[in-house]
Amino acid sequence: MDILNQLMQGFATAGTPINLLWAFVGCALGTAVGVLPGIGPATAVAMLLPITSQVDATASMIFFAGIYYGAMYGGSTTSILLNTPGETASMVTAMEGNKMAKNGRAGAALATAAIGSFVAGTIATIMVTLFAPVVAQYAVRLGPPEYFCLMLLALTTVSAVLGQSTVRGLASLFVGLAIGLIGMDQITGQARYTGGVPELLDGVEIVLVAVGLFAVAEALHAVLFEGATSESQNKLSRVSMTSADWRRSVPAWIRGTAIGAPFGCIPAGGTEIPTFLSYAVEKKLAKGEVLAEFGHQGAIEGVAGPEAANNATVTTALIPLLTLGIPVSNTTAILLGAFQNYGIQPGPQLFTTSASLVWALIASLYIGNVMLLVLNLPLVGLWVKLLKVPKPQLYAGILIFATVGAYGMRQSAFDLVLLYAIGVLGLVMRRFDFPTAPVVVGMILGPLAEAQLRNALSIGEGKWTVFLERPMSLGLLGLVLAVLVLPRVFKKRG
Amino acid sequence: MAVSDKARQSAVALAVLGLAGVLALGAADISSEAGYAGIGPNFLPWLVAAGLAVVAVFLWFEAHSGGFRDMPDPLASDAPPQSAPCWRGFAWMSGALLLNAALITSIGFIFSCTLCFACAAHGLRQAQSGAAQSLRSWLTDLGIGVLIAAPVFWMFTKFLAISLPGLTQSGWL
Numbered sequence: 001m002d003i004l005n006q007l008m009q010g011f012a013t014a015g016t017p018i019n020l021l022w023a024f025v026g027c028a029l030g031t032a033v034g035v036l037p038g039i040g041p042a043t044a045v046a047m048l049l050p051i052t053s054q055v056d057a058t059a060s061m062i063f064f065a066g067i068y069y070g071a072m073y074g075g076s077t078t079s080i081l082l083n084t085p086g087e088t089a090s091m092v093t094a095m096e097g098n099k100m101a102k103n104g105r106a107g108a109a110l111a112t113a114a115i116g117s118f119v120a121g122t123i124a125t126i127m128v129t130l131f132a133p134v135v136a137q138y139a140v141r142l143g144p145p146e147y148f149c150l151m152l153l154a155l156t157t158v159s160a161v162l163g164q165s166t167v168r169g170l171a172s173l174f175v176g177l178a179i180g181l182i183g184m185d186q187i188t189g190q191a192r193y194t195g196g197v198p199e200l201l202d203g204v205e206i207v208l209v210a211v212g213l214f215a216v217a218e219a220l221h222a223v224l225f226e227g228a229t230s231e232s233q234n235k236l237s238r239v240s241m242t243s244a245d246w247r248r249s250v251p252a253w254i255r256g257t258a259i260g261a262p263f264g265c266i267p268a269g270g271t272e273i274p275t276f277l278s279y280a281v282e283k284k285l286a287k288g289e290v291l292a293e294f295g296h297q298g299a300i301e302g303v304a305g306p307e308a309a310n311n312a313t314v315t316t317a318l319i320p321l322l323t324l325g326i327p328v329s330n331t332t333a334i335l336l337g338a339f340q341n342y343g344i345q346p347g348p349q350l351f352t353t354s355a356s357l358v359w360a361l362i363a364s365l366y367i368g369n370v371m372l373l374v375l376n377l378p379l380v381g382l383w384v385k386l387l388k389v390p391k392p393q394l395y396a397g398i399l400i401f402a403t404v405g406a407y408g409m410r411q412s413a414f415d416l417v418l419l420y421a422i423g424v425l426g427l428v429m430r431r432f433d434f435p436t437a438p439v440v441v442g443m444i445l446g447p448l449a450e451a452q453l454r455n456a457l458s459i460g461e462g463k464w465t466v467f468l469e470r471p472m473s474l475g476l477l478g479l480v481l482a483v484l485v486l487p488r489v490f491k492k493r494g
Numbered sequence: 495m496a497v498s499d500k501a502r503q504s505a506v507a508l509a510v511l512g513l514a515g516v517l518a519l520g521a522a523d524i525s526s527e528a529g530y531a532g533i534g535p536n537f538l539p540w541l542v543a544a545g546l547a548v549v550a551v552f553l554w555f556e557a558h559s560g561g562f563r564d565m566p567d568p569l570a571s572d573a574p575p576q577s578a579p580c581w582r583g584f585a586w587m588s589g590a591l592l593l594n595a596a597l598i599t600s601i602g603f604i605f606s607c608t609l610c611f612a613c614a615a616h617g618l619r620q621a622q623s624g625a626a627q628s629l630r631s632w633l634t635d636l637g638i639g640v641l642i643a644a645p646v647f648w649m650f651t652k653f654l655a656i657s658l659p660g661l662t663q664s665g666w667l
Contacts, residue, residue, distance in 0.1 A: 054655045164564035167556065171510055171549045177542045178517055185535040188527065192539060193520045216591070219614065223583040223621045392618035396590075396611045396635070397642050403594060403607055404646060408656045416595030420588065432506055433565050450538045454531040462532025 007129055010359030014367055019062050023364050026063040027371045030070020035078050035383045039215055039398060041071035042330035042440070046210035047401050049334065050408030052341040058357050062364040064338055068331055069121065069368045072314060073376050076113040076307055077383060080106060081234050092275040093310075096294065096302030101234035103297045111241045112249045112304045114376040120257040120308035121369045124315035127261055129362055132351070136323040139348035144456035145467050147324070149476035151449040154326050156480050159438035168434045175425075176442025179204050186451050199414045206337035207409050209443055210330070212419045213436050215402045217426025219395040224427070233387060239380050248290070249304040252282055256308030263309075264316030264328075271313045271329070278309035315365065322346050322358060326445070330437050333444040503557035507550050514546035586617025602661030604643045611639030 013019065033044040044067050052060055080097035093113060100109040142150075159173035160166045182193045183203030194200040241249065256278045263274040282301040283294050293299040320326045325346040327333035339346050344354055351358055376383075389397075406419045429436060460466025467473045521539035528534040556562050590613035598606040612635040616627055650656045651665060661667050 050650075050656050051654050164566075165562065167549055167552045168562065170545065171553065174542050174545045174549060175513070177538070178513070178546070181517075181539055181542065188525075188529075188535050190525060190535045192524055192535065193517075220584065220587060223587045223614075223617050224579050224581070226621075391622070392615040392635075393638055395618055396615040396639070399587075399591065399594075399614050400607045400611055400639075400642055400646060403598070403603075403610065404650060404656075404658070407598065407603075408650060408658060411657055411659075413595050413599050416598065417592065420591045420595065423591070428506070428509075432503065432562065446538070454533060454537075457531040457533060458529070461530065462528075 003129060003133060006355065006359045007363060009356065010361075010363035011366075013058060013356055013360035014062060014363040019059055019360070019364070020367070022059045022063040023066045023367055024371060026066020027070040027368055027375055030067035030072075031074040031372070031375055031383055032070075032386060033067065034071035034074020034076075035386045036074075036389070036394065037078055037082065037387075039218070040075065040330075041068050042210055042334055043214040044071055045331060045334045045338070046207050047215070047405035049207045049338060049341070050405060052338055053409075057342045057344065057354075058360050060338065061335075061357060061361045064335060065361060065364055066368050066371075068314070068335070069365070069372055070375075072311060073114060073117055073372050074383065076117070077110060077376075077380060078387070080109045080113065080303070081236065081384060082387065091272075092279045092306040093303055095279070096298045096300075098234065099296065099298030100300065100303065101298070104235070104237055105298065105300075106234050107237035107239040108241050108245050108300060109298070109303050110236075110380055111239050111377065112245065112300055113307045114239075114373060114380075115241075116249065116253045116256065116304045116308040117311040118369050118373045119253045120260065120311040121315055122366065123257050124261050124264070124312040125362065125365045125369065127265075127316055128318055128365070131265070132319050132323055132358075132362075135319055136348045136351040139323050142324075142348075142472070143470070144452045144459060145470050145473040146476065148449055148452040148456050149467065149473045149480070150324060150326055151445055151452060153476055153480050153483070154320075154328055155438075155442060155445060155449065157483055158328065158441045159435070160484055164433060164435075168432070169438055172429065172434050172436065172438040173442045176439035177446040179209060179439070180443040180446030186447055187454055197414075199410070199412055202410075204418070204443075205406075205409050205415065206334060206440070206444060207405050208415055208419055209422055210334055210440055211402045211405045212422025213426035213429070213439060214330075215398050216419060216423030217430055219398055220423055220427045221430055222391065222395050225431075236381060236384055239377055245300055248300050252301040252304035253308040255281060255285075256305040256310075257312045259305075260309030260312030261316045264313040265319050271310050274309040274313045275306040278305040281305065318365075322350055322361075323348055325350075325448070327441060330440050333440045336444055499561060500557055503562055504554060507553035507557055510546055510553060511550035514543050514550055517543035517546065580621040583617040583621035586620060587614045590614040590617065599659050602667060603647050603658040604640065604667060605661060607643040607646075608636060608639035611642065612636045615639075 014023065030041065030044060033039050034041065045064050048064070048067070051063075055063070076093050076097070079091070079094035080101050097109040097113065100106065155173060159169040180203075182200055184191055184201060191201060259278045259281065260271075260274040263271075279302055282299070282305040283291070286294060286299060286301060290299055290301065294302055317328055317332050320328060321332045321336060323346075325336065327336045336346060344350070344357075402419065403416065406415050407413070409415070426436065429439075456466055457464070460469075467477060517539060521536050521543055524534075524536035524539055526534040526536045553562070590610045593613065594606050594610035597609065612632060615635040615638075616632065619627055619631065647658055647660075648666070651658055651660075
């Protein structure tokens with residue numbers, strides 16, 4: 001009952017007109033951003049991070065959660081209609097969804113994506129409501145050695161397991177850790193890698209890195225390599241589902257949610273695995289005519305399942321973020337940055353020290369899901385118009401917003417030069433297929449992990465065996481090892 | 495695989511190695527004062543430098559034995575189409591961003607960003623058509639640039655109270 005009470009209080013906070021307005025603006029903005037090719041949820045949240053200096057914590061968290069969710073919904077619209085998935089999460093949606101759209105079933109694909117996201121998002125939010133406080137209670141007992149091992153697990157999975165190549169993933173991770181090193185050492189206060197530039201003493205802003213790597217690099221890539229390419233857009237049909245569509249979608253949503261939700265809970269990030277897994281399951285379960293639709297006319301299950309899995313993962317990823325302070329994706333890493341701007345460190349204490357903020361955030365997830373359903377089903381035709389913005393104006397406009405984000409944070413023109421440099425870095429990384437998530441996660445998590453490591457070693461009086469003597473940290477280390485070794489063993493055999 | 499691909503990938507490996515070197519040089523200057531932990535502020539810098547060096551060796555090895563592994567296949571049917579690199583467009587956009595950095599504090603957010611918008615849009619147009627641009631498209635871009643930059647400036651400075659540089663003290667320009 002305690003949880004229900006607190007949730008009700010959360011609804012009371014999130015339900016004030018001004019906070020509802022923030023949620024609405026966030027959802028609308030997020031959807032617009034998600035629909036536009038080139039910027040995803042991480043970039044959108046990053047560009048608006050400067051508002052953390054003026055708007056109070058609860059309102060801005062509600063706002064960012066709206067953007068985060070909205071961009072997910074918007075992203076699936078683009079991948080169904082254009083076949084240019086903005087992020088890895090909607091890659092699977094693009095496979096079947098775009099085929100359906102080519103066969104004049106764009107409306108059904110969009111509907112199942114939107115309703116499936118709603119169903120999965122709501123179920124996953126219920127899981128966050130029920131489990132996050134429990135995890136937090138348990139997490140209080142974790143010491144620095146366990147935290148360090150958890151962070152090591154997150155860093156390993158983000159860089160070594162996801163993505164195509166472990167070598168390139170690790171390269172990105174080390175670059176991210178290197179960026180995180182710039183500035184003052186948290187424990188001794190010593191300046192590292194500042195090169196005498198006073199602006200660098202506070203470290204490099206997360207906004208700068210995220211906006212540079214995603215938005216500026218995207219624009220530079222577009223001008224350099226995508227000039228003469230043209231895109232064909234699928235026709236939009238009426239957004240509705242037949243009763244047969246419903247019959248086929250509902251079980252796929254449930255299965256997708258069941259697959260996606262557990263993946264978000266573990267600090268082993270990324271939506272790639274659950275979405276692909278859900279797609280594989282749906283294909284495996286399909287028989288006869290339905291199976292024939294996969295890869296040809298497009299099967300509705302192949303959109304419904306992965307979309308649900310995606311939203312479930314994204315939502316439950318808030319559990320490790322809120323209870324342990326461990327981000328597992330670009331967007332959660334930037335949300336962690338937003339918390340840090342308020343001087344709030346997410347972790348088990350968050351549920352006691354900032355209870356009203358946390359519960360308002362969770363309540364706003366329920367509200368946001370409903371808002372997005374309303375924004376997306378009847379208004380999808382409106383969002384699709386955004387796809388008509390010509391490329392030169394689109395990318396040039398993105399650069400203006402990138403400037404606001406980067407400059408607004410610290411009011412320093414030096415940051416704009418740095419923004420360009422990071423954009424060029426992102427361009428090179430994209431050209432040679434280096435993943436970007438490890439850079440952002442490494443940069444945010446690196447300093448935290450370093451502090452935990454040094455605290456853990458202090459507890460162990462300088463002996464590294466401290467990690468082996470505690471059962472939980474030993475177990476986690478085993479898990480890290482398994483994550484590194486097992487995929488290789490399977491690859492060799494299969 | 496083309497020779498130039500090998501050269502480019504080797505260059506990437508060397509760049510990573512160079513970064514490792516820079517980090518190691520910097521790490522040498524950081525104190526190792528460790529306290530109770532046994533490792534000091536210079537531990538992670540050395541670790542990252544070493545990690546980058548090892549990764550650089552692997553990248554070099556991959557570049558010289560058939561290229562980076564598991565690259566997206568440019569010939570696959572669903573791969574995004576790519577055209578020959580347009581360096582002129584790239585130069586325009588780079589200029590746009592750097593000019594913006596140079597001018598933003600002196601001529602204010604709105605004009606600086608408008609200029610950035612027009613130059614970047616010019617670069618992208620050039621990449622699309624390759625042709626020289628008419629005066630009219632320049633004027634249109636400048637117009638659209640102002641129409642985006644000015645409301646953004648007002649929204650952020652007036653409603654969100656985030657300070658962005660203006661040309662005058664009035665807060666509207």
